Structures are given as C-alpha cells and as structure tokens.
Amino acid sequence: MRVLITGVTTPTGRAVARMLAAAGHDVAGADRVRHRYVDPRIEVYIADPGSAGAYRGIVDGCDTVVDVSDGPVAAVAAAAQEAGARLVVLASPERETLARTAIAATGARALLVRPGLVAGRRTAEGSRSVVRALLSAGGSQRVPLVHTDDVERFLVIAATSDRTGAVDLIAPEPVSGSKARAILRESGLRIPPRVPGTGRVRLPALDPAAAQDEWNFGYGWTGAEVVEDIVRGLVGRRAHGTGFRARRGAIPLTDHVIPARATTSDGHPLEVAAPEGLEGEFDDRVDPRIPVHTATNTSEALPGPMSPLTIDLQAGAIRLANAAMGHMIALEGIALEHWTSRVTSVLGHHIFINASIGVLAADNMPGWDEDSIRRDVYGAIPPEVPLQPQGRPPMPTGLGSTWGRPKRPDGCWRRHCASAPPPKRSTPPRTEKRCRAAISKS
Secondary structure (H helix, E strand, O other): OEEEEEOOOOHHHHHHHHHHHHOOOEEEEEEOOOOOOOOOOOEEEEOOOOOOOOOOOOOOOOOEEEEOOOOOOHHHHHHHHHHOOEEEEEOOHHHHHHHHHHHHHHOOOEEEEEEOEEEOOOOOOOHHHHHHHHHHOOOOOEEOEEEHHHHHHHHHHHHOOOOOEEEEEOOOOOEEHHHHHHHHHHOOOOOOOOOOOOOOOOOOOOOOOHHHHHHOOOOOOOHHHHHHHHHHHHOOEEEEOOEEEEOOOOOOOOOOOOOOOOOOOOOOOOEOOOOOOOOOOOOOOEOOOOOOEEOOOHHHHOOOOOOHHHHHHHHHHHHHHHHHHHHHOOOOHHHHHHHHHHOEEEEOOEEEEEHHHHOOHHHHOOOOOHHHHHHHHOOOOOOOOOOOOOOOOOOOOOHHHHHHOOOHHHHHHHHHHHOOOOOOOOOOOOOHHHHHHHHHOO
16 A cells, blocks of 8 residues: 655654555655655655645555644645545644644544653653653653654554544553652662652543554553653753753764665765666665775674574664764764765675775774775775775865864763763752752753
C-alpha cells in the first residue's frame, strides 16, 4: 500500500517512514524542508501544512495518510477526504480539539491516536515539559507516559489497518510522581528531597487499556522504564529552550538513526559499486569523490557474509559512533557528513573502511599525516592510488584553524571526561533555590 507521512522530517516521521518502507510499503513524505536523515527510499515533497491546498495532488494514489506534523490538520484532512485516503492523526492534548474539528468539517475517514506524555531519550523541543511534569506531579498522582518507540510502532500498525475512531496510548504500569522522582535521584540527577511547587498537575485523562484490549498491541516499555530512558537521554546534556542540548565537550547518547545511503547536503549523486544488476538490498552507495575502500581490520573483526540483522544493528551503531568521533576530532561540514555516513560501508554483506575519508583524520590528529595512515592504518595503500581523485572536501580553513588543529581534539576529549556524570551522593549538594531555577526556568 502507498502511505504518505506528513511531518516526515521529525524524529517520529523519519522512524515511521523507515519502518513502513522496510515492511515493503510504498512510502512518501511531506514537510516544510528536507532532512538528510530521512530514509533515501522515501520520496519527499515540500508542503506547508498551514497553507490551504498544500497537499493537493500529493495525496493522490495514497491509501493512508499519517499526520505527525505540528501544523494544522485542516489541509491534510481535506486532501485525504478528496483523494479517498484514510487519515491517521497523532494528536497531542493541545492538538486534539483542532484535529477533531477539522475531521468533522471535512468528513475524512480518520483514526485519532491520542498518546500520553511522549518521552524517552529524545531531548528535542518540547521534552522539558515532560521532565517538568514528572517533577511537579503529586506523590500519588499517576503520570500517563508512553515511549516514543511504542508510539512509532503503533503508528505503523495503525497505518496498515482500516480502522477509524480514536485510541489512547499509555505505557502499562503508570508511574507515580514520587516514584518518578525516586528513579531520577537513583540515576544520579540532583533532585532535592522536596521539590518546590510539587502538587497535582493537569494531565490528560486517557484509557490505559485501550490499545492493548482493542488492538492487541504489546507495549515495549513500562512507565518506570520510560523514566529510566529519559535519564539516559539527559546525561551529558543541559536545558536549552523547550528541550535539551549537548553540554560543551560532552558526547551524550544519540537519540536518532542515521540511515544507510544518506544523501549529501551538497546534492552530489551516489553511485552503485556492484556490477550491473548485482547490487544487494543492504549495499551502500559510493561517492565517486571518495572511492577507495579497504577490508583491512574489518575482515577479521566482522567477517562476512553478515546477516541482514547483523548489518542493521552493527552498521547502524557504527554510523552513530562515527558521528561522535567526527565531532571529537573536530571535523566540520561535508567532511563530517562523509565521516559519519561513509567512512564505513556495507558492500556484498561485508563491512569496508573508506580510506579516502579516513585519511581526513590526519588533519586533526597530532603526529599523523596521510603517509602514516596509508602505511600503518590501512594496510600499505600504494602512493600511486589517489584517495581523493576529485580533490579534498572543504575543511576548516584560516590561521585560527591551523593553530587550533593540534589542540581541538585533545581539548574536546578533556571536556568530555570533565562532563562525565558525578558519582551518586546520598545528599544532593544543590540548594533548593538553585534546583528551583534549574527545573522551572523555560
């Protein structure tokens, strides 16, 4: 079936699109801008959800439209009704009334998915409100949490069904305010014994058994486990706006997926490395500007042929590790993109290292140069083999970057070590006044 995801560049939109495409569905996406971490199998259209007729023509031929955007529902509801497509709307408490009004006005066949407080390790905009609710809830008050993973898995199921109406999503075994704060304290976060302003807060009234009883949906996370995952996402981050961002020098746990065959921001085409007609489903594409690959080291560490599950887990995790290391050694721009997405590649169910990209580390690693990397790291690559036949990608330039080159990676590593979470203490050192400022400032 063909499914359109509106808000496809959001973390939830990217995840739902990726899972639907992996299940063999024809998936398209629409959003205000493009994002290089949208699965490259997804055809993306530019559309503003606030504009009337924004989705006209885009929805044609779709069986289902899944709306996970933060914009108005009226335009997508009208387009879905006109095209005869079923609409699935992820409706937060703030968005539910407008969604119901738009659906009633257009007569679209729709399923309203009403989640509790969606949380997990993601720390993007809006995530601070969940932390604030946990800190402010009454001691015995149940906080209706649901993990982002469960929301996205349910949306995939909902997209491929034919059901309409409404359904609530709440993690089983809801956690109380006092239990949530206890978990935060046990994890090392500095929460005082008595949090200022604690009391009953207004939370959505939802049916905790709806998805399990009516849809036979199995949740992957309990309420307490959602809180524990929130803590994982907060380590190494600080409050910023309505969410959180990495502390200077810290390398926090990632909260996103970097897809295989991710496009480059400069739009340069990627090429098939295999002989004609022999490209595998899991093969990466090659950028001809950085073409030299080697199996030195990887042939022993990850001997193949690898199974699809191993490729999905290992290659995906390695890309995330590459991104963290790229920041640590101070790569920037297109060089950082190459390092993240293509310094390791899957070809023929084997993992290869891209020497053309790996040599970029020499610029920012004291004591290394291209010759030493060719000779000592990648198995004696002959000097007559050009690593970057079309020239090197843009790197940081100027006198300041030259001075900082020996210092930046080492300084980043020192800041990372300094930002490691402190040991647990039985008596948190923060005063009540400082804690109030930390948790309530928005």
